[in-house]
Structure formats: structure tokens, C-alpha cells
Amino acid sequence: MNKSQIREIYLQKRKALHGPEQLKMDDLLLIQFQQFSFEGIATVLSYWPMPHKAEPNTHLFNGYLRHMIPNLQLAYPVIKDETKMEAIRINEDTVYASNALGITEPKEGDRIELKDIDLVLVPLLVFDQEGYRVGFGKGYYDRFLAENSAHTILMGFSYFDPIPLISDTHEFDIPLHIGITPNRIYEF
Numbered sequence: 687m688n689k690s691q692i693r694e695i696y697l698q699k700r701k702a703l704h705g706p707e708q709l710k711m712d713d714l715l716l717i718q719f720q721q722f723s724f725e726g727i728a729t730v731l732s733y734w735p736m737p738h739k740a741e742p743n744t745h746l747f748n749g750y751l752r753h754m755i756p757n758l759q760l761a762y763p764v765i766k767d768e769t770k771m772e773a774i775r776i777n778e779d780t781v782y783a784s785n786a787l788g789i790t791e792p793k794e795g796d797r798i799e800l801k802d803i804d805l806v807l808v809p810l811l812v813f814d815q816e817g818y819r820v821g822f823g824k825g826y827y828d829r830f831l832a833e834n835s836a837h838t839i840l841m842g843f844s845y846f847d848p849i850p851l852i853s854d855t856h857e858f859d860i861p862l863h864i865g866i867t868p869n870r871i872y873e874f
Contacts, residue, residue, distance in 0.1 A: 687849070687853060689820050689823070689854055697739070697811060700739070700741075700811065711845045712742055712743040712746055715845075715866055715867070718871050719750065719843075720750060722866075724754055727755060727804045727805050728755065728758065728759060729758075729798065729802055729805075730748075730751055730758065730761070730805045731761045731763065731773045731805070732748050732751075732761070732762060733762060733807060733809050734782070734789065734790035734791070736788060738788060739822070747807065759798070761798045762776055762792050764792060765791065765826060769825075769826075769829060770826075770829070771829070773797065773798045773799075773800065773803060774798070775795045775796045776795055777795075781794070787824075800830065804837065804838060806839070807843070808821075808841065809821060809822070809827070810842045810843070812844050812846050812848070812849055813842055813844055814849050815848045815849070815850055815851065815872075816874060817865060818852050818855045818859055819842055819852075828858055828859055829858075832860065840861075841863065842862045842865050843867075845867070846867065848865060848872060
């Protein structure tokens with residue numbers, strides 16, 4: 687299947703998850719996430735989950751990271767224009783607002799370069815057995831991650847097991863290093 691077909695199917699599958707079922711899946715994702723070694727991780731690019739897209743609750747993962755990593759530097763993405771995304775450092779005083787796409791972003795903060803980020807939590811609908819992902823189709827993350835640093839770990843969360851293959855990946859698609867589902871961790 688191609689990305690468009692996969693996107694349609696998995697967006698519907700995610701939206702079909704209801705309250706307690708989604709909460710259980712988030713808890714299972716967190717249990718898997720806690721198995722990962724965070725040694726050497728000091729700066730993380732996360733994202734604010736979009737409830738209308740039934741995204742996994744990244745606030746759980748961020749809370750765990752704050753507990754486990756003293757002096758954690760956490761950043762969130764900010765869409766700058768139709769093609770560009772930046773990572774902006776957040777703190778307890780950060781003020782957020784929703785952009786035109788319905789994405790909650792920090793209103794201001796210091797920009798962080800990808801080379802200075804140790805772990806990126808990459809939003810997705812599903813990933814395949816090679817670590818390629820289907821996102822929401824705008825390409826912000828692939829463009830941002832194109833300048834990927836060798837030490838930066840790319841991690842994604844899916845409520846569903848990996849699919850065999852995304853038929854229309856391109857040379858500019860950036861695969862994950864780690865994919866987490868409620869049942870296991872996949873390394874690519």
C-alpha cells in the first residue's frame with residue numbers, strides 16, 4: 687500500500703480507539719518506553735499530542751523523561767512556514783498556542799539545532815518493518831531530519847504493529863531508529 691492509502695486506514699483505526707482503550711494503549715506504550723536506556727540523552731525534541739488525531743499521549747513520555755534525566759532539555763516543534771519546522775526549547779514558564787493546523791506549539795523560546803538534540807520523538811500513524819513511517823503528509827519532520835546528526839535517535843510510537851512495507855518511500859524519507867508499539871520495541 688502507498689502512504690495515502692495507509693494514512694486513510696490508520697487514521698480511521700486510531701480514531702476508532704475510545705477513551706479507556708486508548709488510555710490502556712498509552713500505558714502499554716509507556717511501559718515499553720521505560721525499557722529503553724536513556725544513557726547519554728540530555729536534549730529531547732517531543733511534540734504535543736493532537737487529540738483530534740488520537741495521537742499517543744506524549745505527555746506521559748515527557749513526564750517519565752523529566753523524572754529519569756536530571757536537567758533534561760525539552761523542545762517542541764514550531765512550524766515556521768509551509769515547509770520549515772524548528773525545535774524550540776521549553777520550560778515551566780512556556781506559553782503555548784495552537785497554530786493553523788491545530789498543533790500546539792510554544793509561542794516563544796530558544797531555537798535548538800538538530801545536531802544538539804539526542805532524541806527525537808517523531809509523530810506518525812504507523813511504521814513499516816524497515817522503520818519508515820507514515821505521518822500526516824506535510825513532510826515537516828522529513829525536511830527537519832534531513833540534516834540528521836549521527837548521534838540523534840529517532841523514535842516513534844504506534845498503537846499498531848508495523849506493516850510489512852510502505853510502497854512509495856522516497857530517498858528523502860528518513861527512517862526511525864526505534865519504533866515502539868504497545869507490545870514491543872523495534873530497532874531498525
